[in-house]
Every structure is written in structure tokens, then in C-alpha cells.
Amino acid sequence: MNRAVRFDETGGPDVLRLEEVPLPQPGPGEVMIRTRALGLNRAESMFRLGQYGTYPVFPSGIGYEAAGVVEALGEGVHGLSVGNAVSVVPSFTMNDYPVHGEAVLAPAHAVVVHPERLSFEEAASVWMQFVTAYGGLVDVAGIRAGDTVLISAASSSVGLAAIQIAHKAGARAIALTRTSAKRQQLLDAGADDVIATTEEDVPARVRELTDGQGARIVFDPVGGTALADLVTAAAPGAVLVLYGVLDRTPTPLNISEVLFKRLTLRGFTLFEITTDSQRRADAVAFVTDGLAKGELTPTIDRTFPLEDIADAHRYLEVGGQVGKIVVTVGHDATS
Template sequence: MNRTVRFHKTGGPEVLRLEDVPDPVPGQGEVLIRTRALGLNRAESMFRGGDYGVDPVFPSGIGYEASGEIEALGAGVTGLAAGDKVSIVPAFAMTDYVVHGELVVAPAHAVVIHPESLSWEEAASVWMMFITAYGGLVDLAGLRAGETVLIPAASSSVGIAAIQIARMVGARPVALTRTSAKRQPLLDAGADAVIATTEEDVVARVRDLTDGAGVRVIFDPVGGPALADLVAAAAPGATIVLYGRLDSEPAPLDVGAVLFKRLTIRGYELFEITLDEARRRKAVDFVRTGLAEGHLTAVIDATFPLDAVVDAHRHLEAGGQVGKVVVTVPR
């Protein structure tokens, strides 16, 4: 028997339980992994709360990211071996696979031998945030050297990843955050400038930072009423990539600005990258290179032991973190 994180109804972090379940067995094209660390994301929080767009099937497991060692391989798996140190790319639905537990099964296409320089905690942190940011900024928006990119909710793990990827391609990341409390941590994380959205005029600051030109790429997980400022701050021909809806309030839209600025507002989710083999391989190679060359670094805000997984989810939802929340799994 092994312990796995499960829940029997949707709700807050308190619905999570550590339960003993039979050891899983890898099937065709699957890998059995003894985990060492688990990465938390807003996706798990929304799934647990019943607000993810995919309904859990009870009792439900949870989790997209983990790192650990391979214990066994299912039939047909090549390129991997027992004992390999690996991490898991979110390239599956949580209704098909869940990886927040001590012993888990994952599809082989989602299992990556990560750079040896990474700790278990770092390896459990990199794929969701860096591939999400890569997909929106590079694959979809084609962010180029010399351009300015706006990054709302910049202190999240994906926001930090977006800052790093922007710098990696030679662009200028401007971080948006609600208050100035996180200004210095975001500058330390690589932001070229920080705008506190509840304290400053976002549109005026963007004009100042871009000599009145506006920005061509905006990478937004928030939506809601703040979308109006993003549209106003966009340059003609800009692309606004929406990859979340942290604010569920209706988003006002200046149709005239969208029309006459020729804006593209593009909904995006990670899986259009990770479920496409060619795009997934390109993304993984990009992230590997960035990690190996030191352009990309996992920024971990806090770690919690597996027994404190409920506290880890509470910390994630409190919104005060800068970087990733990770759960460690004892041997």
C-alpha cells in the first residue's frame, strides 16, 4: 500500500486526504515512479475546488507534476530504465492520471530525464511553469529580442518563469502585481520594471516605459476588469495571450480598440503544447537548454512535507508566494 492524495468532494484544501491505496501497476506505455517531490499549481487548486472545467470523478486523485525514480516500466516503453531520475511533464488529464502520491503511474510520453543539476524539489517545479510560459510567449506570440512584454500576476510560478524566458530571448519583462510589496522580489527575479496595479496607472506607466508605443505581447492569467487596462496598453497589432481566469468577474472589452488596433486576444492552455508531440519535444528542448545554460532557474517559495499537503494548498491559495510551492515525499 502507498499513500496518495485524494478527495471525495470538491471544496477547499481541507477536503484533501492522505489515503492508503494499492500499489499501481504500469500498463502498456506507462512508467511506475517512486516520487520524491510534488509540484503544486493553481490547476490542482481549481480542480479540487470544482472550477477547472473538468469534473473530478470521486474518489479523485490530484496532481500534474512530480519528480522521482523509475521503479518499473510497462510494455513498449523505450528510452527509459529502472533507476532513472525523472520528472513529469503535464501532458495528460487528471481524470486519467494523478501523480501526487508516493508511488504513481504516468504515461511514458510525459516522463523526462531531467538535468542532473536539479534537486528533486526543482525537478518537480520546472515543467508546468516553464512550458506554460514558453508556449504563450515563444510558440504562440513569437516574442522577440528587444520587445517589451507585460506579465500580470508576475509573482506566480508561471509569472516568474515568463520573466526568465523573456530575458532568455532578449525581451524586456514588465511585471504586474497588485501592490508594491512584491516589487523588490520581482526585480530580483529579473523583471525590468514592476507596476503595482492598485497603486499606479497601468496604462500611463506602460506609455512611459515604451515611449508611448505600447506593448506587442501581453501574457495574462487574470482576465476580469483588469483586461480593459491591458487592451489600452497594447500596441497596434499586439497579441494578448489569456491563459487563466484568476478573476472570475466579467471582463469589459473595448471593441473599438480591439478593432482599430487590430489586436489578437488568444485563449491558450498548456495542453495544446504538451499533447502535440512535436511541440512538446521542442518545448522540452527549449527548457532543458535554458536550465543547462543557467537562463532558467526554479524559484521555490516554500516546501511542505507530504503530511502537510493541506497546508501546502492553503499557502498556495493565500496568494503571498513568489515562485513555486512544493511538497516533499519521504523515502
């Protein structure tokens, strides 16, 4: 039996089902993986809703992240062997390679032998979060020691990854979260300071924390009305990296502030890194090094069995998690 997560129409988690599908056979440049754990991201929710950058082709599979064991290799695949414990770097569309299933195909360039110290659950939690944070902070913003970084939606898996990468670079991480409910968890996760955006004056608090200088980097997946405060909180010459649009309401923007503070507002997506072979290799090397040294560690909020995939999506959409939601495949999801 080989089951995959499928859906025939856009909508809420109830459109998802587990369906028996033929065992896939890898073509040239492809790898067949028997999965043990699957990473769940906001991207899957948006894809299922028809709100992502690519629209699902029905009947549609889903899923960007998986970890498991190589079961077969297609022609021309080098550097991997049957039996390798691997995980998948999102660098393809979900229409081409949906990886939420029991046995899945992935392009060989996206398959990485992960550090042995990682469990399969942890390995399924690595690439979306750490490559997104690496891309925005290191590749795009050029983070350096002494920088102050504002990290919106800090309790998300990407937000937690950004805190760790800021520390790896010698920078100061200020976590932004809607209320004080997650303050202690974010401090425990390494945030140097936490600002509750609905309870505090964000620009005033940032000025207080930075001796009036503001933040040199802003890392934001939200947009919407809150972006105006982030512009005000930014230091002269700051880079604002916008990697999501969780708030789709119109964004008020003080153009004079952008102009006279010489701000850079930079849109960024993970695929800018993962579809460029050199930048992808640099990102994988950076993350693998950090994982091996223990400088980077994925945070798992909760796991669900594959049979409860719809419940996992429901939990994701509530937005109460701190870290990654992982779906386990089979009875044993450890390496």
C-alpha cells in the same frame, strides 16, 4: 505502504486526505515512479474546487507535477530505465493520471529525464511553469529581441518563468503585481520594471516605459476588469495571450480599441502544447536547454511535507508566494 492524495467531494483544502492505496503496476506505455517531490499549482486548487476544465471523478486523486525515480516500466516503453531520475510534463488529465502520491503512474510520453543539476524539488517545479510560459510567449506570440512583454501575476511560478524566457529571447519584461509589496522580489527575480496595478495607472505607466509605443505582448492569467487596462497598454498589432481566468467578473472590452489597434486576443492552455507530440518535444528541448545553461531556473517559495498537503493548498490559496510551492515525499527530497 503507498499513500496517495485523495478526496471524495469538491471543496476547500480540508477535503484532502492521505489514503493507503495499492502499489500501481504500469501497463503498456506507462511508467511507475517512486516520487520524491510534487509541484503544486493553481490547477490543483481549481480541480479540487470543481472549477477546472475537467471535473473530478470520485474518489479522486489529484496532481499534475512530480519528480522521482523510475521504479518500473510498462511494455513498449523505450528511452527510460529503472533508476532514472525523472520529472513529469503535464500532458494528461488528473482523472487519468493523478501524480500526487508516493508511487504513481504516468504515461511514458510525459516522463523526462531532467538535467542532473536539478534537485528533485526543482525538477517538480519545472514543467507546468516553463512550458506554459514557453507556449504563450514563444510558440503563440513569437517573442523576439526588443519586444516589451507585460506579465500579469508576475510573482506566480509561471510569471517568474515568463520573465526568464523573455530575457532568454532578448525581450524586456515588465512585471505586473497588485501592490508594491513584492516589487523588490520581482526586480531581484529579473523584472526590468514593476507596475503595482492597484496603485498606479497601468496604461500611463506602460506608455512612459515604452516611449509611448505600448507592449507588443501581454501574458495574462487574470482576465476580469483589469484586462481593459491591458488592452489600452498594448501596442498596435500586439498579441494578448490569456492563459487563465483568476478573476471571473465580466470583462469590459473596448472593441474599437481592439479593432483599430489590430489586436489579437488569444486564449491558450498548456495542453495545446503538451498533447501535440511535436510541439511538446520542441518545448521540452527549449526548457531543457535553458535549464542546462542556467538561463532558466525554477524559483521555490516554500516546501511542505506530504503529510501537510492540506496546509500546502491553504498556503497556495492565500496567494502570497513568490514562485513555486513544493510538497516533499519522504525524508530526503534531493537528487
